[in-house]
Amino acid sequence: MDSSNISVTCRTCGRQANAGSFVLDPDFKKMVCPACVKDKRSRLEKDRRDKEKLKNHLESLADKPIGWDAEDEYLEKVAKPKPKESIELSFPSAGEGKAKYKCPKCSFPFVYDINRRKPSVCPYCSDPIRKFVIKN
Ligand SMILES: [Zn+2]
Ligand SMILES: [Zn+2]
Numbered sequence: 001m002d003s004s005n006i007s008v009t010c011r012t013c014g015r016q017a018n019a020g021s022f023v024l025d026p027d028f029k030k031m032v033c034p035a036c037v038k039d040k041r042s043r044l045e046k047d048r049r050d051k052e053k054l055k056n057h058l059e060s061l062a063d064k065p066i067g068w069d070a071e072d073e074y075l076e077k078v079a080k081p082k083p084k085e086s087i088e089l090s091f092p093s094a095g096e097g098k099a100k101y102k103c104p105k106c107s108f109p110f111v112y113d114i115n116r117r118k119p120s121v122c123p124y125c126s127d128p129i130r131k132f133v134i135k136n
Contacts, residue, residue: 012036089132099134103127 006019010033017033025032027040094100094111101112108124114134121128 010036013039089130090135091132092136093134099132101129101132104130 007016008019008022009016010022011030012028012032013036015033015035017035021034022031023034023037024030025037025040028036089104091099091101091112097113097115099112099114100109102109103122103125105127106122106125108122110119110123112119112129117129119129
């Protein structure tokens, strides 16, 4: 008996196909009929074309920045994190009304005069003095 002449139903698509024409497909991870393989190929081809189309679309957007600015600005507003005022810094005391401040930006340590509010910025990187608490 020649098995290649037996028609069997494909478990993937339900179509009938010649038993001998079934192939083990690495994507389906099972035996599928030639129609399934064809379907898969055309689907992959379509995916590729869709990606190509999207790419072209994005490139055309880059070429013509009409309406792009507004969206850009919107995205920037959404993405921009709020100023981190809530971070509670704490530094040890450096005597009466003074603190051993350490710049959170550049880690430069210096003595901050709380009463005179000096210096007003980090002497090293000019980062404004943040709110902090004295903690010994
Ligand atoms: Zn099939
Ligand atoms: Zn600094």
